[in-house]
Amino acid sequence: MTALSGNQKRKMKSASRLYAVQALFQMEQSDSGLDRVRAEFLEFRFGETTPDGDEMLDGDVKLFSKLLEDAVSFQAKIDQMTDRALVAKWPIDRIDPTLRALFRAAGAELVSADTPPKVVITEFVDVAVAFFPDGKEGRFVNAVLDHMAREARPEAF
Numbered sequence: 001m002t003a004l005s006g007n008q009k010r011k012m013k014s015a016s017r018l019y020a021v022q023a024l025f026q027m028e029q030s031d032s033g034l035d036r037v038r039a040e041f042l043e044f045r046f047g048e049t050t051p052d053g054d055e056m057l058d059g060d061v062k063l064f065s066k067l068l069e070d071a072v073s074f075q076a077k078i079d080q081m082t083d084r085a086l087v088a089k090w091p092i093d094r095i096d097p098t099l100r101a102l103f104r105a106a107g108a109e110l111v112s113a114d115t116p117p118k119v120v121i122t123e124f125v126d127v128a129v130a131f132f133p134d135g136k137e138g139r140f141v142n143a144v145l146d147h148m149a150r151e152a153r154p155e156a157f
Contacts (some may be wrong), residue, residue, distance in 0.1 A: 078107030085147035
């Protein structure tokens with residue numbers, strides 16, 4: 001087995017964050033359980049080739065699994081943090097389901113990982129831009145995640 005470069009590891013972690021948002025979205029939309037969706041992603045998404053012939057990045061399986069598990073385990077806490085970061089008239093259940101999944105994945109990493117909050121914010125803003133390339137969602141996600149990070153890890157600021 002060859003050692004991975006730092007850049008390859010970073011790309012795998014970035015891919016895992018994107019896949020975690022997709023998996024959480026799928027779990028909510030299809031009412032499928034964590035184990036089923038995780039297995040599907042690991043088998044059919046990580047490193048596979050799309051019907052268009054594009055190769056999908058391999059993800060960091062450990063990070064992907066941890067984000068899913070922690071998003072489910074800490075969902076109430078993460079949703080409350082998100083609600084506090086959103087404008088009062090827009091509770092988490094009223095926002096776009098893709099953004100809801102993104103906030104849950106990012107919240108899971110903020111609540112339970114050692115990743116610096118600024119890295120989490122940057123990574124998930126990039127995910128938001130990937131899903132909404134023409135919108136203002138990137139700035140919105142940045143503001144919400146900054147608020148969530150300050151609540152989850154005030155010592156980091």
